[in-house]
Amino acid sequence: MSTIPFTNDASDQPWVLPYRGTIGIYCLIASESAMFSIFVIAYLYYLGKSLSGPTPRQVLELPIFTTVCLLSSSITVHLAVNGLRHRKLPAFKAWLAATVFLGSVFIIGTGLEWYKLIYKDGLTLQTNLFGTSFYSLVGLHASHVMVGLLMLSITLVLALMGKVKQEHADRFHTLSLYWHFVDAIWVVVFTVVYVLGR
Amino acid sequence: MADSLPISGTLDLTRAPAPKRLALEVVHDWITTVDHKKIGLMYIASSLVFLAVGGFEALLMRIQLSVSNEKFLSPQTFNEMFTMHGTTMIFFVAMPMLFGFANYLVPLMIGARDMAFPRLNAFSFWIALFGGLLLYFSFLGGNGLYGDGGAPLVGWFAYAPLTARTFTKGNSTDYWALGVLLSGIGTIGTALNLVTTTLCMRCKGMKLTRMPLLVWLILITAGMIFVAIPPLSAAQIMLLIDRYVGGHFFDTQAGGSAIIWMHFFWIFGHPEVYILVLPAFGFANEIIPVFSRKPIFGYQAMVAATVAIGFVSLSVWAHHMFTVGLGADADTFFVLSTMIIGIPTGIKIFNWLATMWGGKLRFTVPMLFCVAFLFQFLIAGLTGIMMAVAPFDWQLHDSYFVVAHFHYVIVGGILFCLFAAFYFWFPKMTGRMMSDTLGKWHFWLFVAGFHLTFDFMHVPGILGMPRRVYTYEAGRGWDIWNLVVTIGAFVQLIAIVVFVVNLIRSLSSGDPAGNDPWDAWTLEWATTSPPPVYNFATEPIVRSRRPLWDLKHPEDPDWKYE
Numbered sequence: 001m002s003t004i005p006f007t008n009d010a011s012d013q014p015w016v017l018p019y020r021g022t023i024g025i026y027c028l029i030a031s032e033s034a035m036f037s038i039f040v041i042a043y044l045y046y047l048g049k050s051l052s053g054p055t056p057r058q059v060l061e062l063p064i065f066t067t068v069c070l071l072s073s074s075i076t077v078h079l080a081v082n083g084l085r086h087r088k089l090p091a092f093k094a095w096l097a098a099t100v101f102l103g104s105v106f107i108i109g110t111g112l113e114w115y116k117l118i119y120k121d122g123l124t125l126q127t128n129l130f131g132t133s134f135y136s137l138v139g140l141h142a143s144h145v146m147v148g149l150l151m152l153s154i155t156l157v158l159a160l161m162g163k164v165k166q167e168h169a170d171r172f173h174t175l176s177l178y179w180h181f182v183d184a185i186w187v188v189v190f191t192v193v194y195v196l197g198r
Numbered sequence: 199m200a201d202s203l204p205i206s207g208t209l210d211l212t213r214a215p216a217p218k219r220l221a222l223e224v225v226h227d228w229i230t231t232v233d234h235k236k237i238g239l240m241y242i243a244s245s246l247v248f249l250a251v252g253g254f255e256a257l258l259m260r261i262q263l264s265v266s267n268e269k270f271l272s273p274q275t276f277n278e279m280f281t282m283h284g285t286t287m288i289f290f291v292a293m294p295m296l297f298g299f300a301n302y303l304v305p306l307m308i309g310a311r312d313m314a315f316p317r318l319n320a321f322s323f324w325i326a327l328f329g330g331l332l333l334y335f336s337f338l339g340g341n342g343l344y345g346d347g348g349a350p351l352v353g354w355f356a357y358a359p360l361t362a363r364t365f366t367k368g369n370s371t372d373y374w375a376l377g378v379l380l381s382g383i384g385t386i387g388t389a390l391n392l393v394t395t396t397l398c399m400r401c402k403g404m405k406l407t408r409m410p411l412l413v414w415l416i417l418i419t420a421g422m423i424f425v426a427i428p429p430l431s432a433a434q435i436m437l438l439i440d441r442y443v444g445g446h447f448f449d450t451q452a453g454g455s456a457i458i459w460m461h462f463f464w465i466f467g468h469p470e471v472y473i474l475v476l477p478a479f480g481f482a483n484e485i486i487p488v489f490s491r492k493p494i495f496g497y498q499a500m501v502a503a504t505v506a507i508g509f510v511s512l513s514v515w516a517h518h519m520f521t522v523g524l525g526a527d528a529d530t531f532f533v534l535s536t537m538i539i540g541i542p543t544g545i546k547i548f549n550w551l552a553t554m555w556g557g558k559l560r561f562t563v564p565m566l567f568c569v570a571f572l573f574q575f576l577i578a579g580l581t582g583i584m585m586a587v588a589p590f591d592w593q594l595h596d597s598y599f600v601v602a603h604f605h606y607v608i609v610g611g612i613l614f615c616l617f618a619a620f621y622f623w624f625p626k627m628t629g630r631m632m633s634d635t636l637g638k639w640h641f642w643l644f645v646a647g648f649h650l651t652f653d654f655m656h657v658p659g660i661l662g663m664p665r666r667v668y669t670y671e672a673g674r675g676w677d678i679w680n681l682v683v684t685i686g687a688f689v690q691l692i693a694i695v696v697f698v699v700n701l702i703r704s705l706s707s708g709d710p711a712g713n714d715p716w717d718a719w720t721l722e723w724a725t726t727s728p729p730p731v732y733n734f735a736t737e738p739i740v741r742s743r744r745p746l747w748d749l750k751h752p753e754d755p756d757w758k759y760e
Contacts, residue, residue, distance in 0.1 A: 015403070017397065017398045017399070017400060018398055019398070020314040020315070020398040020399070023393065023394045023397050023398055024314065024315065024390055024391075024394045027389070027394065027420075027424060028390060030421075030424040030425070031386050031389075031390070031423075031424040031425075031427070031428045032428070034424060034425050034426075034427075034428035034429060035428035035429070035432045037429075038428070038429045038432035038433065038462060038465075039432055039436075042436065042447065042458065045455070045458055046447075046453070046454070046455075049453045050452075050453060051452060051453045125439070125443050125444065125445055126443070126444040126445070126446075128446065128452065128453075129446050129447075129452060129453050129454060132439065132440075132445040132446045132447055132454075133447070136435075136436065136445070136447075
């Protein structure tokens with residue numbers, strides 16, 4: 001019986017494996033995407049099948065401003081990751097705060113839109129098929145935005161307390177990947193609900 | 199002891215702390231553990247309990263169907279039994295049992311100390327377990343506080359619009375939806391963990407092309423879980439929105455569609471079959487070579503065939519829906535895609551046969567189960583090809599022929615492989631061998647019972663007996679077949695009792711197993727039985743697919759040829 005390592009591999013290269021946070025979040029993104037696609041399919045399938053009004057064309061308006069906010073928060077979170085990686089902590093904190101702000105603007109925008117739909121247009125989840133599938137799909141996305149905002153805000157508080165350092169860059173990068181995913185889903189939801197669906 | 203190990207230096211020789219004595223401490227240990235081996239054992243133990251419960255439900259149904267015009271169960275109870283039997287066996291027996299083995303074996307096989315996310319691992323187990331408890335709480339809470347209580351009775355696929363509030367009052371359907379939703383969250387968590395562990399925690403030299411095939415198959419299974427389980431969770435959420443908030447997803451009176459539930463369910467439901475069977479294939483991949491004394495034939499072909507099965511299985515779901523009337527084009531597509539899946543599966547069967555061909559076969563209990571699996575899975579596949587032909591399916595859809603077919607897959611294929619895995623890895627998990635004599639009794643009784651039940655179950659199906667009927671009238675030619683099927687079910691019960699006796703006896707008084715009782719080749723046999731908490735004190739270094747062969751045969755190591 002020989003001991004390990006019993007022989008050195010001639011082709012021995014440094015043994016580098018991917019960071020587990022990155023792989024883990026990609027797995028989560030894969031399964032979340034599958035879940036969103038079912039809600040998107042349901043929305044498309046039920047488009048125009050409602051037996052009563054209101055219809056999407058009557059009540060939906062293009063949320064251009066909030067969309068711009070959410071999509072640009074992807075840029076700010078990327079800049080925040082870069083700041084942390086290169087130990088530019090003030091830049092990191094500023095970009096992170098900007099991300100939280102832009103995400104909050106988006107969620108407030110969604111809230112105002114829902115307020116208008118419910119109280120002015122009388123569209124609730126129970127009204128018709130459009131209401132059911134619209135609130136479910138947009139609500140599923142909004143809940144993901146809120147989870148992301150919660151985690152970003154916790155990071156921001158910790159950063160302001162000086163507890164986030166350069167060695168946490170990999171972890172923060174994992175969180176930023178989730179945020180990018182939430183933005184990418186919004187591109188799909190926006191296209192399906194507000195562009196194709198109107 | 200350390201010198202007798204295949205890899206010396208595997209063990210930490212510092213003295214272990216004194217073992218804990220207090221029962222409460224032991225319980226606390228198990229409840230708070232994040233050790234992949236303990237979680238794996240808890241997965242297996244809980245699924246064995248659910249197996250007993252689900253089997254009991256099946257026996258009640260078989261008693262009811264044994265003769266015509268039987269009044270043993272009420273129609274409502276019968277509906278509850280087939281719903282609970284199906285849901286329990288798929289979500290709370292098969293999945294957790296496979297995850298238990300995956301949890302236990304994957305880190306050991308790739309030379310890691312634990313899973314990538316140990317706490318997520320514990321969370322996934324407990325949430326899935328409590329999903330099962332929630333499902334069974336429905337017996338008490340199903341009709342709400344003021345009713346008699348009742349279990350879900352909408353079938354394990356819960357077709358709409360039967361699940362709407364109008365048609366199933368009380369809370370039974372909600373227990374079903376919530377229990378399965380929780381189990382789905384646990385499943386996705388564990389799958390995420392298994393993929394991350396496999397990709398990020400491999401020991402030095404354990405390239406992807408050197409991983410044991412079981413790890414490969416679990417990796418692919420976990421990948422399929424990401425695509426297959428979330429649609430079910432999404433559909434459950436929609437169902438709950440319908441039932442609680444007044445949505446209209448599956449409300450046909452408001453324009454909702456019952457067909458789309460079928461699509462959503464089977465987009466999950468068919469890949470699920472492959473999610474269950476691929477790990478079972480993985481067990482066969484590890485066990486057959488060891489008892490044939492040959493490396494697996496066609497390693498790359500096996501991986502490629504598995505990937506092919508994984509992809510194709512995502513596009514076959516509507517073969518469960520031929521009778522819906524999807525139109526000739528859709529039917530043709532799903533007929534063809536379903537038949538194509540026979541090709542990679544056939545490749546696997548031939549690879550196992552080629553592994554055994556010319557090998558020095560040792561017919562131990564695990565090997566016996568694997569050989570029976572080969573025959574039975576072939577037959578299950580052949581009836582599957584028959585059902586894939588849409589006109590044939592129109593004739594036999596929703597008949598006992600279908601029930602016989604998928605039980606042939608799940609019992610004859612998956613459960614046989616699980617029993618093989620039990621006998622094969624029990625020595626590693628406990629340090630003791632299971633009794634060979636009792637094991638052979640278990641095997642032969644189970645083979646006899648299985649074939650009595652499921653071979654003859656095809657016949658009443660062909661004679662026109664539909665599924666889910668709670669009784670039938672005499673003189674249709676179904677009586678004798680149903681009686682034989684019920685007798686077979688009780689023979690299986692005896693076999694399972696033998697298995698449980700064997701399990702309990704071997705746990706306390708089995709022969710000591712040693713570290714490597716089967717003369718096997720993968721890394722889990724390189725540490726003690728049972729392995730220490732840290733698995734390996736020094737990280738192993740791997741140079742071929744059979745690291746232990748290399749160590750045992752330094753004059754003729756595998757890495758010279760790979």
